[in-house]
Amino acid sequence: MSPILFISDLHLTPERPQAALLLRRFLREVAPSAAALYILGDFFEAWVGDDDLSEPFHADIAEALRAVSARGTRVAFLPGNRDFLAGEAFARAAGLTLLPDPTRLDLFGVPTLLTHGDAFCTDDATYQAFRTQVRGDAWQQDFLARPLAERRALARGLRERSEHAKIDKKPLIMDVNAEAVERAFRESRVDRIIHGHTHRPARHAHDVDGRPRERWVLADWYDTGAYLHCDAQGCRAVALPAA
Ligand code: LP5
Numbered sequence: 001m002s003p004i005l006f007i008s009d010l011h012l013t014p015e016r017p018q019a020a021l022l023l024r025r026f027l028r029e030v031a032p033s034a035a036a037l038y039i040l041g042d043f044f045e046a047w048v049g050d051d052d053l054s055e056p057f058h059a060d061i062a063e064a065l066r067a068v069s070a071r072g073t074r075v076a077f078l079p080g081n082r083d084f085l086a087g088e089a090f091a092r093a094a095g096l097t098l099l100p101d102p103t104r105l106d107l108f109g110v111p112t113l114l115t116h117g118d119a120f121c122t123d124d125a126t127y128q129a130f131r132t133q134v135r136g137d138a139w140q141q142d143f144l145a146r147p148l149a150e151r152r153a154l155a156r157g158l159r160e161r162s163e164h165a166k167i168d169k170k171p172l173i174m175d176v177n178a179e180a181v182e183r184a185f186r187e188s189r190v191d192r193i194i195h196g197h198t199h200r201p202a203r204h205a206h207d208v209d210g211r212p213r214e215r216w217v218l219a220d221w222y223d224t225g226a227y228l229h230c231d232a233q234g235c236r237a238v239a240l241p242a243a
C-alpha cells in the first residue's frame with residue numbers, strides 16, 4: 001500500500017534557495033510514490049495573500065506541487081502561522097486541497113489529528129493574543145485590502161518584531177503545553193497527533209486515560225529536509241540528504 005507523507009516548516013523563501021532545491025528533489029523523487037502528501041504549515045516563509053503568486057519564486061513552487069498531484073499523489077495543505085492567508089487561488093494553482101486546522105484523519109486505521117502546532121503553545125500568551133487578532137475575519141479583510149507591497153512590508157516588520165520578541169522568551173514557553181496536548185488527544189478521540197511549528201522533531205509517547213498514544217513533531221527544513229512516512233506498519237521520520 002502506498003504511504004502517506006507529511007512535511008512542515010520549510011519556510012520557503014528566495015533568500016534560502018537550499019530548501020527550495022531540496023523540495024524540488026523531494027517532489028520529483030519521493031512524493032510521486034505516495035498516495036498523499038500533507039503539508040502542515042509554514043511551507044512559505046510568509047504568505048501575504050494569493051496575489052503573492054505574482055512572485056516568480058512562489059509561482060514556480062505552486063507549479064512544482066501541481067506536477068505532483070497531476071501524477072496521482074493527493075496534496076493537502078494545512079496552513080501555519082506564516083501562511084494562514086493561503087486561499088483558494090493558491091490551492092487551484094498548486095493543485096491541492098486546503099484543510100482547516102485541526103483536521104482529523106483516519107491514517108491506516110489509526111485516528112490521527114493533524115495540526116500546525118502553534119495552538120498548543122498556550123504558555124506563549126503574547127503570541128496567542130496576536131494569533132487571535134490576526135485570525136479574525138475583520139483583521140484579515142482589512143489586511144488583504146491593502147496593496148501587495150504594503151502587505152509585504154507589514155509582514156517584514158512583523159517578522160522582525162517576532163524575532164525580537166523570541167529573544168526574551170524562555171524556550172519552554174515556545175514548546176507545546178502538556179495539558180493542551182492531552183486535551184486534544186481526549187477531545188478529538190485520536191491515538192496519534194502529527195504537528196510541526198516548534199522545530200523540535202521527535203516522537204513522543206503519551207498515556208492519556210490509560211491509553212497509549214503518540215505525537216510526532218515534524219522537523220524544519222533549515223539545515224536539511226525531512227518527512228514523516230506513514231503506512232499500515234506505523235510512522236517513521238526520514239531525513240533527506242542535503243542537495
Ligand atoms: O514565526 P516565528 O517562528 O518566528 O514565531 C512564531 C510567532 N510569531 C509569529 C509572527 C510571524 O513570524 C509573522 C510573520 C507573518 C507572515 C505572514 C502573515 C501575514 C500577515 C501579516 C501581518 C501583518 O507568528 C511567535 C512565537 C513563536 O512562533 C513560537 O511559538 O513566539 O510569536 C511572536 O513572536 C509574537 C509576539 O509575542 C508578539 C508580536 C507582537 C506584534 C504585535 C503587532 C500587532 C499587529 C497586529 C496586526 C494588526
Ligand code: MN
Pocket residue numbers: 041042080081082116118196197198
Ligand atoms: Mn509555525
